[in-house]
Amino acid sequence: MAEFNYQNRRDFLKYFVGTSAVLTGFPALSKEVLKSKDISHLTILYTNDLHSRIEPFPTNDPKFANMGGFARRAAVIDSIKKENDNILLLDAGDIFQGTPYFNLYHGELEYKLMSLMQYDATTLGNHDFDLGIENIEKQMSHANFSFINCNYNFSDTCLHDKILPYKIFIKNGIKIGVLGYGIELQGLVDKKMYKNTVYQDPLGITNSTAKLLKNDLGCDYIIALSHLGFKYEEKKISDSSMAPLTENIDLIIGGHTHSFLEHPLKLSNKAGKEIYVTQVGWAGIWLGKLDLYFSYNKKKISHNSNNRKI
Amino acid sequence: MITYKIKIFFFSALISLYACQQKTLVTNISETHIIVNENKVDSTIYNTISPYKKLQDEKMKTVIARSEDAFLKADVESTLGNFFCDAVLFETKKLLGADSALVDIAVFNKGGLRNALPKGNITVGNVFELMPFDNELVILKLSGSQVKDMLNKIAEKGGIPIGGMTLVINKTMASNVIIKGKSFDETKDYWIVTSDYLANGGDNYTFFKNAKERKVMNALLRDVIINYCKDITQQGKTLKPTLDGRIQLSK
Numbered sequence: 001m002a003e004f005n006y007q008n009r010r011d012f013l014k015y016f017v018g019t020s021a022v023l024t025g026f027p028a029l030s031k032e033v034l035k036s037k038d039i040s041h042l043t044i045l046y047t048n049d050l051h052s053r054i055e056p057f058p059t060n061d062p063k064f065a066n067m068g069g070f071a072r073r074a075a076v077i078d079s080i081k082k083e084n085d086n087i088l089l090l091d092a093g094d095i096f097q098g099t100p101y102f103n104l105y106h107g108e109l110e111y112k113l114m115s116l117m118q119y120d121a122t123t124l125g126n127h128d129f130d131l132g133i134e135n136i137e138k139q140m141s142h143a144n145f146s147f148i149n150c151n152y153n154f155s156d157t158c159l160h161d162k163i164l165p166y167k168i169f170i171k172n173g174i175k176i177g178v179l180g181y182g183i184e185l186q187g188l189v190d191k192k193m194y195k196n197t198v199y200q201d202p203l204g205i206t207n208s209t210a211k212l213l214k215n216d217l218g219c220d221y222i223i224a225l226s227h228l229g230f231k232y233e234e235k236k237i238s239d240s241s242m243a244p245l246t247e248n249i250d251l252i253i254g255g256h257t258h259s260f261l262e263h264p265l266k267l268s269n270k271a272g273k274e275i276y277v278t279q280v281g282w283a284g285i286w287l288g289k290l291d292l293y294f295s296y297n298k299k300k301i302s303h304n305s306n307n308r309k310i
Numbered sequence: 311m312i313t314y315k316i317k318i319f320f321f322s323a324l325i326s327l328y329a330c331q332q333k334t335l336v337t338n339i340s341e342t343h344i345i346v347n348e349n350k351v352d353s354t355i356y357n358t359i360s361p362y363k364k365l366q367d368e369k370m371k372t373v374i375a376r377s378e379d380a381f382l383k384a385d386v387e388s389t390l391g392n393f394f395c396d397a398v399l400f401e402t403k404k405l406l407g408a409d410s411a412l413v414d415i416a417v418f419n420k421g422g423l424r425n426a427l428p429k430g431n432i433t434v435g436n437v438f439e440l441m442p443f444d445n446e447l448v449i450l451k452l453s454g455s456q457v458k459d460m461l462n463k464i465a466e467k468g469g470i471p472i473g474g475m476t477l478v479i480n481k482t483m484a485s486n487v488i489i490k491g492k493s494f495d496e497t498k499d500y501w502i503v504t505s506d507y508l509a510n511g512g513d514n515y516t517f518f519k520n521a522k523e524r525k526v527m528n529a530l531l532r533d534v535i536i537n538y539c540k541d542i543t544q545q546g547k548t549l550k551p552t553l554d555g556r557i558q559l560s561k
Contacts, residue, residue, distance in 0.1 A: 039337070051424075052442075054359055056347075060428040062380035067347045071359065074352030076344055098424055100370045100438040101362065109362050113355055130443065187514045190507065221336060250336070264341055278341070286343040293338040 040172045044290040046090045048255030049282035051098030068284040070113045086172045092255035093125030093227040111143040121146040123180030123225035129193045148180035150209045156196035177213030180225035210248035229256040239277045243267045251276045258282040370435030375539035377549040381427040386469040389551035395473025397538035402503045413501045416473035419513045441532040445505035451523035454496035460517040469557040480560040
Protein backbone atom coordinates (compact mmCIF):
# COMPACT_ATOMS: atom_id res chain seq x y z
CA MET A 1 0.00 0.00 0.00
CA ALA A 2 2.79 2.33 0.90
CA GLU A 3 4.45 1.69 -2.41
CA PHE A 4 1.21 2.39 -4.26
CA ASN A 5 0.98 5.81 -2.72
CA TYR A 6 4.57 6.53 -3.39
CA GLN A 7 4.04 5.68 -7.02
CA ASN A 8 1.09 8.02 -7.26
CA ARG A 9 2.87 10.81 -5.58
CA ARG A 10 5.88 10.41 -7.80
CA ASP A 11 3.65 10.48 -10.89
CA PHE A 12 1.90 13.49 -9.48
CA LEU A 13 5.18 15.29 -8.99
CA LYS A 14 6.45 14.18 -12.35
CA TYR A 15 3.33 15.56 -13.97
CA PHE A 16 3.60 18.98 -12.41
CA VAL A 17 7.36 19.25 -12.55
CA GLY A 18 7.05 18.23 -16.18
CA THR A 19 4.56 21.00 -16.81
CA SER A 20 6.73 23.61 -15.19
CA ALA A 21 9.65 22.46 -17.31
CA VAL A 22 7.52 23.28 -20.33
CA LEU A 23 7.01 26.72 -18.82
CA THR A 24 10.64 27.55 -19.31
CA GLY A 25 10.47 26.88 -23.01
CA PHE A 26 9.92 23.45 -24.43
CA PRO A 27 10.15 22.56 -28.11
CA ALA A 28 7.05 23.45 -30.13
CA LEU A 29 3.97 21.49 -29.21
CA SER A 30 2.77 18.85 -31.65
CA LYS A 31 -0.15 19.65 -33.92
CA GLU A 32 -2.34 17.07 -32.18
CA VAL A 33 -1.76 18.74 -28.84
CA LEU A 34 -2.46 22.19 -30.30
CA LYS A 35 -5.76 21.03 -31.74
CA SER A 36 -6.79 19.65 -28.38
CA LYS A 37 -9.68 21.45 -26.72
CA ASP A 38 -7.58 21.86 -23.62
CA ILE A 39 -5.04 24.10 -25.32
CA SER A 40 -5.67 27.72 -26.17
CA HIS A 41 -3.29 29.49 -28.51
CA LEU A 42 -2.93 33.26 -28.17
CA THR A 43 -0.74 35.36 -30.47
CA ILE A 44 0.50 38.66 -29.09
CA LEU A 45 1.60 41.10 -31.79
CA TYR A 46 3.32 44.31 -30.82
CA THR A 47 5.02 47.48 -31.96
CA ASN A 48 6.71 50.41 -30.22
CA ASP A 49 7.88 53.89 -31.22
CA LEU A 50 5.99 53.95 -34.51
CA HIS A 51 6.90 57.65 -34.80
CA SER A 52 4.40 58.53 -37.52
CA ARG A 53 6.15 56.23 -40.02
CA ILE A 54 3.00 55.85 -42.13
CA GLU A 55 4.82 54.88 -45.32
CA PRO A 56 7.86 52.59 -45.66
CA PHE A 57 11.23 54.36 -45.41
CA PRO A 58 12.11 55.81 -48.84
CA THR A 59 14.40 53.86 -51.16
CA ASN A 60 17.28 56.30 -50.56
CA ASP A 61 17.20 55.97 -46.77
CA PRO A 62 20.76 55.10 -45.66
CA LYS A 63 19.66 52.64 -42.97
CA PHE A 64 16.12 51.37 -43.40
CA ALA A 65 15.40 51.73 -47.14
CA ASN A 66 12.07 50.22 -48.12
CA MET A 67 11.22 48.92 -44.66
CA GLY A 68 8.15 49.36 -42.46
CA GLY A 69 4.89 51.04 -43.42
CA PHE A 70 1.37 50.74 -41.99
CA ALA A 71 -0.26 49.15 -45.09
CA ARG A 72 2.38 46.41 -45.18
CA ARG A 73 2.20 45.75 -41.46
CA ALA A 74 -1.56 45.45 -41.83
CA ALA A 75 -1.04 42.84 -44.59
CA VAL A 76 1.33 40.87 -42.34
CA ILE A 77 -1.22 41.00 -39.51
CA ASP A 78 -3.98 39.86 -41.90
CA SER A 79 -1.95 36.80 -42.86
CA ILE A 80 -1.21 35.96 -39.20
CA LYS A 81 -4.93 36.26 -38.43
CA LYS A 82 -5.65 33.61 -41.05
CA GLU A 83 -3.54 31.16 -39.02
CA ASN A 84 -4.88 32.17 -35.62
CA ASP A 85 -7.58 34.75 -35.04
CA ASN A 86 -6.99 34.74 -31.28
CA ILE A 87 -4.85 37.86 -31.35
CA LEU A 88 -3.92 40.71 -29.05
CA LEU A 89 -2.38 43.68 -30.91
CA LEU A 90 -0.49 46.07 -28.63
CA ASP A 91 1.76 49.13 -28.80
CA ALA A 92 4.18 50.63 -26.27
CA GLY A 93 3.89 54.34 -27.10
CA ASP A 94 5.50 57.14 -29.13
CA ILE A 95 3.03 56.71 -31.95
CA PHE A 96 3.46 60.40 -32.72
CA GLN A 97 6.28 62.50 -34.23
CA GLY A 98 8.90 61.75 -36.84
CA THR A 99 7.47 62.35 -40.30
CA PRO A 100 5.64 65.29 -41.91
CA TYR A 101 2.39 63.31 -41.51
CA PHE A 102 2.49 64.32 -37.86
CA ASN A 103 3.42 67.95 -38.60
CA LEU A 104 0.51 68.21 -41.05
CA TYR A 105 -2.21 66.07 -39.43
CA HIS A 106 -1.18 65.97 -35.74
CA GLY A 107 -1.61 62.20 -35.30
CA GLU A 108 -5.10 61.84 -36.77
CA LEU A 109 -3.95 59.41 -39.48
CA GLU A 110 -1.83 57.30 -37.09
CA TYR A 111 -4.80 56.69 -34.75
CA LYS A 112 -7.23 56.11 -37.66
CA LEU A 113 -4.99 53.47 -39.22
CA MET A 114 -4.29 51.72 -35.92
CA SER A 115 -8.04 51.56 -35.33
CA LEU A 116 -8.59 50.02 -38.76
CA MET A 117 -5.81 47.53 -37.99
CA GLN A 118 -7.72 46.64 -34.81
CA TYR A 119 -5.06 47.52 -32.28
CA ASP A 120 -6.32 46.62 -28.80
CA ALA A 121 -4.28 49.03 -26.70
CA THR A 122 -1.33 51.39 -26.39
CA THR A 123 0.40 53.29 -23.62
CA LEU A 124 1.61 56.92 -23.80
CA GLY A 125 5.19 57.78 -24.77
CA ASN A 126 6.87 61.13 -24.18
CA HIS A 127 6.55 62.14 -27.85
CA ASP A 128 2.81 61.56 -27.77
CA PHE A 129 2.77 64.84 -25.76
CA ASP A 130 4.72 66.78 -28.44
CA LEU A 131 1.75 68.88 -29.54
CA GLY A 132 0.37 69.08 -26.04
CA ILE A 133 -1.92 66.98 -23.87
CA GLU A 134 -4.98 68.58 -25.51
CA ASN A 135 -3.83 67.21 -28.85
CA ILE A 136 -3.83 63.66 -27.42
CA GLU A 137 -7.40 64.20 -26.25
CA LYS A 138 -8.41 65.66 -29.62
CA GLN A 139 -6.88 62.83 -31.66
CA MET A 140 -8.36 60.16 -29.37
CA SER A 141 -11.66 60.77 -31.17
CA HIS A 142 -10.04 58.90 -34.09
CA ALA A 143 -8.99 55.94 -31.92
CA ASN A 144 -11.09 52.93 -31.02
CA PHE A 145 -8.36 51.19 -29.01
CA SER A 146 -7.56 51.68 -25.31
CA PHE A 147 -4.97 54.00 -23.75
CA ILE A 148 -3.44 52.37 -20.69
CA ASN A 149 -1.24 53.99 -18.04
CA CYS A 150 -1.13 53.58 -14.25
CA ASN A 151 1.74 55.87 -13.19
CA TYR A 152 0.72 59.25 -14.63
CA ASN A 153 -1.83 61.04 -12.50
CA PHE A 154 -4.08 62.82 -15.01
CA SER A 155 -6.72 63.93 -12.49
CA ASP A 156 -5.98 67.64 -13.06
CA THR A 157 -5.82 67.36 -16.88
CA CYS A 158 -8.14 66.95 -19.84
CA LEU A 159 -7.27 63.22 -19.95
CA HIS A 160 -8.63 62.55 -16.42
CA ASP A 161 -11.36 60.17 -17.62
CA LYS A 162 -9.71 58.95 -20.82
CA ILE A 163 -6.84 56.76 -19.65
CA LEU A 164 -7.29 53.32 -18.09
CA PRO A 165 -4.86 52.06 -15.42
CA TYR A 166 -5.32 48.56 -16.80
CA LYS A 167 -7.63 46.57 -19.02
CA ILE A 168 -8.60 42.90 -19.05
CA PHE A 169 -8.97 41.16 -22.40
CA ILE A 170 -10.69 37.77 -22.50
CA LYS A 171 -9.44 35.76 -25.44
CA ASN A 172 -10.78 32.27 -25.96
CA GLY A 173 -11.38 31.81 -22.24
CA ILE A 174 -7.98 33.20 -21.22
CA LYS A 175 -7.94 36.34 -19.08
CA ILE A 176 -5.14 38.69 -20.11
CA GLY A 177 -4.46 41.69 -17.89
CA VAL A 178 -2.73 44.62 -19.60
CA LEU A 179 -1.29 47.53 -17.63
CA GLY A 180 0.92 50.41 -18.76
CA TYR A 181 3.40 52.96 -17.47
CA GLY A 182 5.50 55.82 -18.82
CA ILE A 183 8.77 57.66 -18.36
CA GLU A 184 9.46 60.74 -16.19
CA LEU A 185 8.29 63.66 -18.36
CA GLN A 186 10.16 66.47 -16.62
CA GLY A 187 13.40 67.21 -18.48
CA LEU A 188 12.14 65.31 -21.51
CA VAL A 189 8.95 67.16 -22.46
CA ASP A 190 8.20 70.86 -22.04
CA LYS A 191 5.87 71.36 -19.07
CA LYS A 192 3.56 73.49 -21.19
CA MET A 193 2.88 70.31 -23.20
CA TYR A 194 2.16 67.83 -20.40
CA LYS A 195 0.60 70.48 -18.11
CA ASN A 196 -0.51 69.02 -14.76
CA THR A 197 0.25 65.40 -15.55
CA VAL A 198 2.01 64.03 -12.47
CA TYR A 199 4.63 61.32 -12.91
CA GLN A 200 4.79 58.74 -10.14
CA ASP A 201 7.47 56.10 -9.59
CA PRO A 202 6.22 53.18 -11.71
CA LEU A 203 7.44 50.29 -9.52
CA GLY A 204 5.05 50.45 -6.56
CA ILE A 205 1.97 51.27 -8.64
CA THR A 206 2.82 48.59 -11.17
CA ASN A 207 3.23 45.91 -8.54
CA SER A 208 -0.02 46.80 -6.80
CA THR A 209 -1.88 46.95 -10.15
CA ALA A 210 -0.42 43.59 -11.22
CA LYS A 211 -1.35 42.07 -7.85
CA LEU A 212 -4.91 43.31 -8.28
CA LEU A 213 -5.05 41.81 -11.77
CA LYS A 214 -3.64 38.47 -10.65
CA ASN A 215 -5.15 37.90 -7.22
CA ASP A 216 -8.42 39.82 -7.20
CA LEU A 217 -9.38 39.80 -10.86
CA GLY A 218 -8.05 36.35 -11.70
CA CYS A 219 -5.92 37.13 -14.74
CA ASP A 220 -4.06 34.21 -16.27
CA TYR A 221 -1.33 36.29 -17.89
CA ILE A 222 -0.21 39.87 -17.28
CA ILE A 223 1.41 42.16 -19.83
CA ALA A 224 3.00 45.54 -19.08
CA LEU A 225 3.19 48.17 -21.83
CA SER A 226 6.20 50.25 -20.83
CA HIS A 227 7.73 53.42 -22.19
CA LEU A 228 10.64 53.50 -19.72
CA GLY A 229 13.34 52.28 -22.10
CA PHE A 230 15.20 48.97 -22.26
CA LYS A 231 18.42 49.71 -20.36
CA TYR A 232 20.64 52.64 -19.33
CA GLU A 233 24.27 52.91 -18.35
CA GLU A 234 23.41 55.49 -15.72
CA LYS A 235 21.26 54.69 -12.72
CA LYS A 236 17.81 55.25 -14.16
CA ILE A 237 14.75 53.02 -14.03
CA SER A 238 14.38 50.85 -17.14
CA ASP A 239 12.62 47.66 -18.18
CA SER A 240 15.80 45.68 -17.45
CA SER A 241 16.28 47.18 -14.00
CA MET A 242 12.60 47.08 -13.02
CA ALA A 243 11.65 43.58 -14.21
CA PRO A 244 13.52 41.76 -11.39
CA LEU A 245 11.67 43.94 -8.84
CA THR A 246 8.19 43.17 -10.16
CA GLU A 247 5.74 40.47 -9.20
CA ASN A 248 2.95 38.90 -11.24
CA ILE A 249 3.96 40.43 -14.59
CA ASP A 250 4.74 37.85 -17.27
CA LEU A 251 5.79 40.07 -20.16
CA ILE A 252 7.03 43.65 -20.55
CA ILE A 253 6.59 45.14 -24.03
CA GLY A 254 8.89 48.14 -23.97
CA GLY A 255 9.75 51.23 -26.00
CA HIS A 256 11.58 54.58 -25.91
CA THR A 257 15.18 53.37 -26.45
CA HIS A 258 14.43 52.06 -29.98
CA SER A 259 16.14 48.79 -29.05
CA PHE A 260 16.04 46.04 -31.66
CA LEU A 261 16.02 42.90 -29.50
CA GLU A 262 16.62 39.75 -31.53
CA HIS A 263 14.94 37.78 -28.73
CA PRO A 264 13.06 38.83 -25.64
CA LEU A 265 15.27 38.97 -22.56
CA LYS A 266 14.31 36.36 -19.96
CA LEU A 267 14.76 37.49 -16.35
CA SER A 268 13.60 36.34 -12.92
CA ASN A 269 11.13 38.49 -11.03
CA LYS A 270 11.05 39.17 -7.29
CA ALA A 271 9.35 35.85 -6.65
CA GLY A 272 11.87 33.95 -8.78
CA LYS A 273 9.40 33.48 -11.63
CA GLU A 274 10.35 34.18 -15.19
CA ILE A 275 9.50 37.46 -16.88
CA TYR A 276 10.18 38.38 -20.48
CA VAL A 277 11.30 41.86 -21.61
CA THR A 278 10.94 42.68 -25.28
CA GLN A 279 11.13 45.63 -27.71
CA VAL A 280 11.16 45.82 -31.52
CA GLY A 281 13.26 48.86 -32.47
CA TRP A 282 11.13 51.65 -33.88
CA ALA A 283 9.11 52.91 -36.88
CA GLY A 284 7.36 49.58 -37.47
CA ILE A 285 10.48 48.10 -39.08
CA TRP A 286 9.81 44.93 -37.09
CA LEU A 287 6.56 43.49 -35.83
CA GLY A 288 6.92 41.55 -32.59
CA LYS A 289 5.16 38.19 -32.31
CA LEU A 290 4.81 36.05 -29.22
CA ASP A 291 2.80 32.83 -29.29
CA LEU A 292 1.43 31.58 -26.00
CA TYR A 293 -0.15 28.20 -25.47
CA PHE A 294 -2.38 27.87 -22.43
CA SER A 295 -3.64 24.60 -21.10
CA TYR A 296 -6.96 25.24 -19.49
CA ASN A 297 -9.71 23.14 -18.04
CA LYS A 298 -6.85 21.95 -15.86
CA LYS A 299 -9.31 20.57 -13.34
CA LYS A 300 -10.52 18.01 -15.79
CA ILE A 301 -7.02 16.91 -16.74
CA SER A 302 -6.04 16.52 -13.10
CA HIS A 303 -9.22 14.70 -12.33
CA ASN A 304 -8.71 12.34 -15.25
CA SER A 305 -5.14 11.60 -14.44
CA ASN A 306 -6.07 11.11 -10.84
CA ASN A 307 -8.78 8.60 -11.76
CA ARG A 308 -6.60 6.77 -14.16
CA LYS A 309 -3.79 6.37 -11.70
CA ILE A 310 -5.98 5.27 -8.86
CA MET B 311 -6.75 0.87 4.88
CA ILE B 312 -7.82 3.92 6.81
CA THR B 313 -4.42 5.46 6.30
CA TYR B 314 -4.74 4.90 2.60
CA LYS B 315 -8.09 6.67 2.35
CA ILE B 316 -6.82 9.65 4.25
CA LYS B 317 -3.84 9.87 2.03
CA ILE B 318 -5.98 9.74 -1.08
CA PHE B 319 -8.27 12.40 0.32
CA PHE B 320 -5.34 14.66 1.05
CA PHE B 321 -3.97 13.95 -2.39
CA SER B 322 -7.24 14.92 -4.14
CA ALA B 323 -7.62 18.05 -2.05
CA LEU B 324 -4.18 19.13 -3.09
CA ILE B 325 -5.04 18.65 -6.75
CA SER B 326 -8.32 20.52 -6.57
CA LEU B 327 -6.63 23.35 -4.69
CA TYR B 328 -4.02 23.55 -7.40
CA ALA B 329 -6.65 23.37 -10.12
CA CYS B 330 -8.64 26.12 -8.47
CA GLN B 331 -5.73 28.51 -8.15
CA GLN B 332 -4.31 27.88 -11.59
CA LYS B 333 -7.18 27.23 -13.91
CA THR B 334 -4.91 28.05 -16.79
CA LEU B 335 -1.25 27.61 -17.29
CA VAL B 336 1.13 28.82 -19.95
CA THR B 337 2.53 25.65 -21.36
CA ASN B 338 4.65 26.98 -24.16
CA ILE B 339 6.02 30.27 -25.41
CA SER B 340 7.52 30.87 -28.81
CA GLU B 341 8.61 34.25 -30.02
CA THR B 342 9.81 35.78 -33.20
CA HIS B 343 9.91 39.16 -34.89
CA ILE B 344 8.83 39.79 -38.42
CA ILE B 345 10.76 42.21 -40.59
CA VAL B 346 8.17 44.32 -42.38
CA ASN B 347 9.57 44.68 -45.90
CA GLU B 348 7.26 42.70 -48.15
CA ASN B 349 5.44 44.43 -50.94
CA LYS B 350 2.02 43.09 -50.08
CA VAL B 351 -0.18 45.86 -48.67
CA ASP B 352 -3.59 45.95 -47.04
CA SER B 353 -5.80 47.85 -49.50
CA THR B 354 -8.05 49.44 -46.85
CA ILE B 355 -5.06 50.92 -45.05
CA TYR B 356 -3.43 51.94 -48.34
CA ASN B 357 -6.57 53.70 -49.56
CA THR B 358 -7.04 55.48 -46.24
CA ILE B 359 -3.49 56.87 -46.49
CA SER B 360 -3.84 58.05 -50.12
CA PRO B 361 -5.59 61.43 -49.69
CA TYR B 362 -3.32 62.34 -46.77
CA LYS B 363 -0.26 61.32 -48.78
CA LYS B 364 -1.24 63.40 -51.79
CA LEU B 365 -1.38 66.63 -49.81
CA GLN B 366 1.76 65.76 -47.87
CA ASP B 367 3.74 64.99 -51.03
CA GLU B 368 2.78 68.33 -52.57
CA LYS B 369 4.27 70.09 -49.58
CA MET B 370 7.29 67.88 -48.94
CA LYS B 371 8.69 66.72 -52.27
CA THR B 372 10.50 69.95 -53.20
CA VAL B 373 14.23 69.28 -53.64
CA ILE B 374 16.27 71.95 -51.82
CA ALA B 375 19.83 70.57 -52.06
CA ARG B 376 22.01 67.70 -53.21
CA SER B 377 24.32 65.75 -50.93
CA GLU B 378 27.48 63.90 -51.97
CA ASP B 379 26.85 61.20 -49.41
CA ALA B 380 24.53 60.32 -46.54
CA PHE B 381 24.76 62.23 -43.24
CA LEU B 382 24.67 59.80 -40.33
CA LYS B 383 24.48 59.78 -36.56
CA ALA B 384 27.46 58.41 -34.63
CA ASP B 385 28.70 58.17 -31.06
CA VAL B 386 31.48 60.74 -30.56
CA GLU B 387 31.48 63.01 -33.61
CA SER B 388 28.96 62.53 -36.42
CA THR B 389 28.54 63.88 -39.93
CA LEU B 390 24.89 64.60 -39.14
CA GLY B 391 25.72 66.48 -35.92
CA ASN B 392 28.49 68.50 -37.61
CA PHE B 393 26.21 69.43 -40.51
CA PHE B 394 23.40 70.46 -38.19
CA CYS B 395 25.54 72.62 -35.89
CA ASP B 396 27.47 74.28 -38.74
CA ALA B 397 24.23 75.02 -40.59
CA VAL B 398 22.63 76.56 -37.50
CA LEU B 399 25.74 78.63 -36.73
CA PHE B 400 25.90 79.91 -40.34
CA GLU B 401 22.21 80.87 -40.44
CA THR B 402 22.25 82.40 -36.95
CA LYS B 403 25.11 84.70 -37.96
CA LYS B 404 23.08 85.66 -41.02
CA LEU B 405 20.04 86.44 -38.86
CA LEU B 406 22.16 88.50 -36.45
CA GLY B 407 23.61 90.58 -39.29
CA ALA B 408 25.88 93.26 -37.78
CA ASP B 409 26.02 91.32 -34.50
CA SER B 410 27.10 88.11 -36.23
CA ALA B 411 30.39 88.02 -34.31
CA LEU B 412 28.34 87.57 -31.15
CA VAL B 413 27.66 83.83 -31.36
CA ASP B 414 30.55 81.53 -30.72
CA ILE B 415 29.26 78.00 -30.36
CA ALA B 416 26.33 75.79 -31.40
CA VAL B 417 25.30 72.99 -29.01
CA PHE B 418 22.53 70.45 -29.61
CA ASN B 419 21.63 66.93 -28.47
CA LYS B 420 21.92 63.57 -30.20
CA GLY B 421 18.32 62.63 -29.45
CA GLY B 422 17.04 65.79 -31.14
CA LEU B 423 18.37 64.83 -34.55
CA ARG B 424 15.68 62.37 -35.49
CA ASN B 425 16.73 60.91 -38.82
CA ALA B 426 19.70 60.61 -41.16
CA LEU B 427 19.91 62.58 -44.43
CA PRO B 428 20.22 60.52 -47.63
CA LYS B 429 22.76 60.72 -50.43
CA GLY B 430 21.46 62.62 -53.46
CA ASN B 431 18.37 64.79 -53.43
CA ILE B 432 17.50 66.44 -50.13
CA THR B 433 13.82 67.37 -49.90
CA VAL B 434 11.86 69.56 -47.51
CA GLY B 435 10.45 66.27 -46.16
CA ASN B 436 13.95 65.01 -45.30
CA VAL B 437 14.52 68.08 -43.14
CA PHE B 438 11.14 67.58 -41.46
CA GLU B 439 12.26 64.06 -40.52
CA LEU B 440 15.65 65.33 -39.29
CA MET B 441 13.99 68.03 -37.18
CA PRO B 442 10.30 67.28 -36.77
CA PHE B 443 9.92 69.34 -33.60
CA ASP B 444 8.69 72.90 -33.77
CA ASN B 445 11.70 74.04 -31.72
CA GLU B 446 12.86 77.65 -31.95
CA LEU B 447 16.32 79.11 -32.25
CA VAL B 448 17.59 80.66 -29.01
CA ILE B 449 20.90 82.33 -28.16
CA LEU B 450 22.23 82.28 -24.60
CA LYS B 451 24.99 84.18 -22.83
CA LEU B 452 26.82 81.85 -20.45
CA SER B 453 29.51 82.70 -17.92
CA GLY B 454 32.87 80.96 -18.24
CA SER B 455 32.06 78.66 -15.32
CA GLN B 456 28.68 77.77 -16.86
CA VAL B 457 30.49 76.94 -20.11
CA LYS B 458 32.89 74.79 -18.11
CA ASP B 459 29.95 72.85 -16.65
CA MET B 460 28.60 72.42 -20.16
CA LEU B 461 31.96 71.21 -21.49
CA ASN B 462 32.22 68.58 -18.79
CA LYS B 463 28.67 67.42 -19.48
CA ILE B 464 29.63 67.09 -23.17
CA ALA B 465 32.57 64.92 -22.09
CA GLU B 466 30.41 62.91 -19.69
CA LYS B 467 27.97 62.16 -22.50
CA GLY B 468 30.86 61.01 -24.71
CA GLY B 469 30.32 63.82 -27.22
CA ILE B 470 27.22 65.56 -28.55
CA PRO B 471 26.61 67.66 -31.70
CA ILE B 472 28.70 70.86 -31.44
CA GLY B 473 29.93 73.61 -33.77
CA GLY B 474 32.40 76.50 -33.45
CA MET B 475 34.73 74.70 -31.06
CA THR B 476 36.99 71.69 -30.68
CA LEU B 477 37.75 69.65 -27.59
CA VAL B 478 39.36 66.47 -26.33
CA ILE B 479 37.46 64.16 -24.01
CA ASN B 480 39.60 62.86 -21.19
CA LYS B 481 37.39 60.29 -19.49
CA THR B 482 34.62 62.57 -18.19
CA MET B 483 36.53 65.86 -18.48
CA ALA B 484 36.86 68.19 -21.46
CA SER B 485 40.37 69.42 -22.23
CA ASN B 486 42.20 71.34 -24.99
CA VAL B 487 39.06 73.40 -25.60
CA ILE B 488 39.45 75.82 -28.51
CA ILE B 489 36.66 78.32 -29.21
CA LYS B 490 36.94 80.47 -32.33
CA GLY B 491 40.66 79.68 -32.61
CA LYS B 492 41.45 80.62 -29.00
CA SER B 493 41.84 78.53 -25.85
CA PHE B 494 38.76 78.53 -23.66
CA ASP B 495 38.98 81.27 -21.02
CA GLU B 496 36.95 80.65 -17.89
CA THR B 497 36.89 84.36 -17.02
CA LYS B 498 35.05 85.25 -20.24
CA ASP B 499 31.35 85.05 -21.21
CA TYR B 500 30.34 83.13 -24.34
CA TRP B 501 27.25 83.20 -26.56
CA ILE B 502 25.77 79.85 -27.51
CA VAL B 503 23.09 79.01 -30.05
CA THR B 504 20.71 76.13 -29.28
CA SER B 505 16.99 75.29 -29.25
CA ASP B 506 14.35 76.63 -26.86
CA TYR B 507 13.77 73.01 -25.79
CA LEU B 508 17.37 72.56 -24.59
CA ALA B 509 17.57 76.12 -23.25
CA ASN B 510 14.61 75.25 -20.98
CA GLY B 511 16.58 72.33 -19.55
CA GLY B 512 15.30 69.66 -21.96
CA ASP B 513 17.24 66.38 -22.14
CA ASN B 514 18.52 67.40 -18.68
CA TYR B 515 20.73 70.19 -20.10
CA THR B 516 20.63 71.93 -16.73
CA PHE B 517 23.69 74.08 -17.54
CA PHE B 518 21.57 76.29 -19.83
CA LYS B 519 18.92 77.08 -17.26
CA ASN B 520 20.72 79.92 -15.48
CA ALA B 521 22.06 81.67 -18.58
CA LYS B 522 23.00 85.33 -18.02
CA GLU B 523 21.03 86.47 -21.07
CA ARG B 524 18.61 84.86 -23.47
CA LYS B 525 17.44 85.97 -26.91
CA VAL B 526 14.68 84.24 -28.84
CA MET B 527 15.40 84.49 -32.56
CA ASN B 528 11.81 83.92 -33.76
CA ALA B 529 12.93 81.25 -36.21
CA LEU B 530 12.06 77.56 -36.25
CA LEU B 531 15.12 75.35 -36.19
CA ARG B 532 13.71 73.33 -39.08
CA ASP B 533 13.25 76.45 -41.23
CA VAL B 534 16.83 77.44 -40.44
CA ILE B 535 18.10 74.10 -41.82
CA ILE B 536 15.86 74.40 -44.89
CA ASN B 537 17.24 77.91 -45.51
CA TYR B 538 20.81 76.65 -45.17
CA CYS B 539 20.19 73.91 -47.77
CA LYS B 540 18.75 76.53 -50.13
CA ASP B 541 21.69 78.90 -49.51
CA ILE B 542 24.26 76.21 -50.33
CA THR B 543 22.38 75.26 -53.50
CA GLN B 544 22.17 78.92 -54.50
CA GLN B 545 25.95 79.14 -54.19
CA GLY B 546 26.13 76.28 -56.71
CA LYS B 547 27.47 73.89 -54.09
CA THR B 548 26.48 70.46 -52.81
CA LEU B 549 26.32 69.27 -49.19
CA LYS B 550 29.32 67.22 -48.13
CA PRO B 551 29.42 65.09 -44.95
CA THR B 552 32.61 65.81 -42.98
CA LEU B 553 34.34 64.69 -39.83
CA ASP B 554 36.99 67.23 -38.81
CA GLY B 555 38.03 65.88 -35.39
CA ARG B 556 36.19 68.60 -33.46
CA ILE B 557 35.61 66.04 -30.72
CA GLN B 558 38.40 63.59 -29.98
CA LEU B 559 38.84 60.98 -27.29
CA SER B 560 42.17 61.21 -25.47
CA LYS B 561 44.38 58.20 -26.04
